[in-house]
Amino acid sequence: MGHIRAYYERVTELSESDWQYIAALFEYVKFSKGETITEQGNIEHFLYFIEQGIIRYYICDETVETTFDFCFEKAFASAYNSLITQTPSEYRLGALSNTVAWRISYENLQKMYDNTRIGNAVGRFLSEKLYITKSSRELALLRFTAKERYCHLFSERPEIIKHIPLKYIASYIGITPQALSRIRREIC
Numbered sequence: 001m002g003h004i005r006a007y008y009e010r011v012t013e014l015s016e017s018d019w020q021y022i023a024a025l026f027e028y029v030k031f032s033k034g035e036t037i038t039e040q041g042n043i044e045h046f047l048y049f050i051e052q053g054i055i056r057y058y059i060c061d062e063t064v065e066t067t068f069d070f071c072f073e074k075a076f077a078s079a080y081n082s083l084i085t086q087t088p089s090e091y092r093l094g095a096l097s098n099t100v101a102w103r104i105s106y107e108n109l110q111k112m113y114d115n116t117r118i119g120n121a122v123g124r125f126l127s128e129k130l131y132i133t134k135s136s137r138e139l140a141l142l143r144f145t146a147k148e149r150y151c152h153l154f155s156e157r158p159e160i161i162k163h164i165p166l167k168y169i170a171s172y173i174g175i176t177p178q179a180l181s182r183i184r185r186e187i188c
Helices: 002-011 016-023 080-085 106-115 117-143 146-156 158-163 166-173 177-187
Strands: 026-031 036-038 046-052 055-060 065-071 075-077 092-095 099-105
Touching: 002 016, 002 046, 002 117, 016 106, 016 117, 046 080, 046 106, 065 075, 065 117, 065 166, 099 106, 106 117, 117 146, 146 158, 146 166, 146 177, 158 166, 166 177
Parallel strands: none
Antiparallel strands: 026 099, 036 092, 046 075, 046 099, 055 065, 055 092
């Protein structure tokens, strides 16, 4: 759990008593590559801190899967809008690799918010970070060509280029795998 503690300490000062309280609220979980973590249509009950592995966020329609985000090590992941509203998720979370995580239930998250100052500070930090990531992605989809979006990944999210299969990268930037192949040939 040392990575979670380091994450919290990057946001604000953490007392030993707060850490002991918070650490007791989390539980250790593992997911196999390809395993669904949160099913589309189900209510999200957990916020996950990814210790090792990669999680993909995607929408499943009858014939198409659309990837819209990824979560890597040392970050929080969740079907967040479902978690905070306790309504069915409109998308899935799936393990792209064997994944080790620590999770906190919705109920324990509320306890942490109610009983610690740091819980609120980290919750606010996380919400703001999610908002910035989401709005940056939306603006990129509206303002940039597919080629510019792909090139942008090299500087803004190099972990995607490094670790994610091309078919998911194509979906993430809003194009077909064939179109991504053409872009890659143009660049290289």
